[in-house]
Amino acid sequence: MKKAAELGLPEAQHTLGVRYLERSDHVKALAWFLEAGKSNFTPSVVNVGTMFLKGAGPILSNPLAAKIWFELAYRLEPNPNTEELLKTSTEAMIRYRGKPAEVKGP
Numbered sequence: 403m404k405k406a407a408e409l410g411l412p413e414a415q416h417t418l419g420v421r422y423l424e425r426s427d428h429v430k431a432l433a434w435f436l437e438a439g440k441s442n443f444t445p446s447v448v449n450v451g452t453m454f455l456k457g458a459g460p461i462l463s464n465p466l467a468a469k470i471w472f473e474l475a476y477r478l479e480p481n482p483n484t485e486e487l488l489k490t491s492t493e494a495m496i497r498y499r500g501k502p503a504e505v506k507g508p
Contacts, residue, residue, distance in 0.1 A: 469488065473488060
């Protein structure tokens with residue numbers, strides 16, 4: 403599987419990402435989803451967006467990044483699921499922007 407992923411097969415890259423995600427290795431999972439996402443492999447595009455929307459392990463929530471990936475997912479496969487993900491990320495961006503900046507002490 404890893405060899406096929408390293409050769410650039412998006413399905414193998416996605417599967418490897420899922421395996422790393424199952425092991426809670428969020429960084430490696432994201433890396434493989436990003437690789438498959440570069441080939442417009444929609445399940446990986448959605449997974450990247452989801453990881454950025456929710457945050458995963460050391461990966462911080464980033465609603466803007468999530469929205470960008472969900473926009474791509476919607477362009478690739480416009481359906482109610484990708485439309486809802488896009489809507490959710492847009493709402494998260496609005497909530498995020500509305501939060502006051504955190505003040506750090508000396």
